[in-house]
Amino acid sequence: MTYTLYAMQSSGNCYKPRLLMRQLGLPFRLVDTDTRDGGTRTPEFLALNPNGKVPLLVLPDGRTLAESDAMLIHLAEGTPLLPADGYERALCYQWLFFEQYSHEPYVAAARSWLHLIPEGRARLGAEALAELHDRGHMALRVMEHRLEAAPWFAGSAYSIADIALFAYTHVAGDGDFDLAPYPRIRAWLERVRRTPDFVTMDWRP
Amino acid sequence: MTYTLYAMQSSGNCYKPRLLMRQLGLPFRLVDTDTRDGGTRTPEFLALNPNGKVPLLVLPDGRTLAESDAMLIHLAEGTPLLPADGYERALCYQWLFFEQYSHEPYVAAARSWLHLIPEGRARLGAEALAELHDRGHMALRVMEHRLEAAPWFAGSAYSIADIALFAYTHVAGDGDFDLAPYPRIRAWLERVRRTPDFVTMDWRP
Numbered sequence: 560m561t562y563t564l565y566a567m568q569s570s571g572n573c574y575k576p577r578l579l580m581r582q583l584g585l586p587f588r589l590v591d592t593d594t595r596d597g598g599t600r601t602p603e604f605l606a607l608n609p610n611g612k613v614p615l616l617v618l619p620d621g622r623t624l625a626e627s628d629a630m631l632i633h634l635a636e637g638t639p640l641l642p643a644d645g646y647e648r649a650l651c652y653q654w655l656f657f658e659q660y661s662h663e664p665y666v667a668a669a670r671s672w673l674h675l676i677p678e679g680r681a682r683l684g685a686e687a688l689a690e691l692h693d694r695g696h697m698a699l700r701v702m703e704h705r706l707e708a709a710p711w712f713a714g715s716a717y718s719i720a721d722i723a724l725f726a727y728t729h730v731a732g733d734g735d736f737d738l739a740p741y742p743r744i745r746a747w748l749e750r751v752r753r754t755p756d757f758v759t760m761d762w763r764p
Numbered sequence: 765m766t767y768t769l770y771a772m773q774s775s776g777n778c779y780k781p782r783l784l785m786r787q788l789g790l791p792f793r794l795v796d797t798d799t800r801d802g803g804t805r806t807p808e809f810l811a812l813n814p815n816g817k818v819p820l821l822v823l824p825d826g827r828t829l830a831e832s833d834a835m836l837i838h839l840a841e842g843t844p845l846l847p848a849d850g851y852e853r854a855l856c857y858q859w860l861f862f863e864q865y866s867h868e869p870y871v872a873a874a875r876s877w878l879h880l881i882p883e884g885r886a887r888l889g890a891e892a893l894a895e896l897h898d899r900g901h902m903a904l905r906v907m908e909h910r911l912e913a914a915p916w917f918a919g920s921a922y923s924i925a926d927i928a929l930f931a932y933t934h935v936a937g938d939g940d941f942d943l944a945p946y947p948r949i950r951a952w953l954e955r956v957r958r959t960p961d962f963v964t965m966d967w968r969p
């Protein structure tokens with residue numbers, strides 16, 4: 560038995576465990592599951608994840624795990640992608656929660672409205688988009704500030720914190736975020752792309 | 765040197781590390797910091813947390829850690845409040861991210877509008893409140909479902925997942941959430957209150 564990942568290819572949250580499993584050399588089976596056609600609302604899927612969201616990971620023993628960043632921690636435990644140093648590991652957790660609470664709801668949401676949802680720009684409206692941009696740029700400024708002090712989010716080495724933040728930052732332009740004011744973020748995106756066994760968002764196992 | 769916690773007493777996110785540190789017997793100093801009077805936007809505070817949010821924990825060595833749930837993991841590592849079993853620990857992470865992404869933005873937000881923000885009910889509006897209630901009840905149903913299978917969120921024992929979910933669930937009524945349809949959640953709230961060294965939200969060290 561191996562891992563099975565229920566995922567939507569265009570989702571940054573689903574890209575996170577795909578990239579990590581590739582970089583850790585963990586083989587897995589991908590089951591395409593689309594939130595937009597009700598794929599996460601079928602009785603079969605809700606039996607796997609009562610919260611009705613992808614990604615959903617089925618472990619080799621058949622047990623399930625939801626929440627992309629929980630998968631990252633679980634899969635990276637005992638590997639160099641979760642720092643061995645206690646403080647760097649704590650910072651890793653900090654950036655994972657930052658990503659889900661202060662970054663994804665704005666940076667990913669703008670991308671979803673402008674890039675994935677039919678006529679999303681009109682349905683969202685200019686005022687709501689401006690609000691997403693304001694909050695998203697706050698998150699990007701916090702990231703730029705962090706990268707003044709360290710090359711990677713957890714500190715000295717590439718970790719799952721970088722994977723989590725890369726997922727939606729590298730496609731922020733899809734939500735009309737201009738990364739020009741963030742030279743350190745742009746350099747960090749390039750460093751992530753040069754990590755061993757890096758794969759782009761369209762990669763499939 | 766000991767821990768210092770910058771926190772707002774009425775915040776559930778700030779209650780989480782207070783409750784955990786009390787239950788772990790970790791002494792700490794509390795510095796009241798109110799988001800509503802600009803306390804998280806001063807240059808001094810932004811030097812500690814560039815994301816401008818409480819809670820913010822200063823470790824005994826002077827280094828800082830943001831994000832309430834990152835504090836929970838960091839402080840609980842090596843204690844019984846973070847499960848030793850790998851799968852239960854993974855579930856613990858899952859519920860922490862669930863709390864911040866699918867629960868807090870609705871259950872805590874409704875409480876904030878109705879209980880903490882002056883004239884918040886009128887400023888929020890009935891339609892937006894109904895949306896918070898819809899999404900919050902989705903989260904509560906997922907919790908109720910989980911508690912059909914296990915007494916605690918990570919599985920067999922009380923953990924930081926319970927602390928994280930207790931923080932805003934026990935005051936959900938402040939946001940006009942009725943917990944009557946959730947008998948398992950209500951029984952679980954009572955179990956949490958009976959854990960050793962439990963303290964209520966108004967507790968100060």
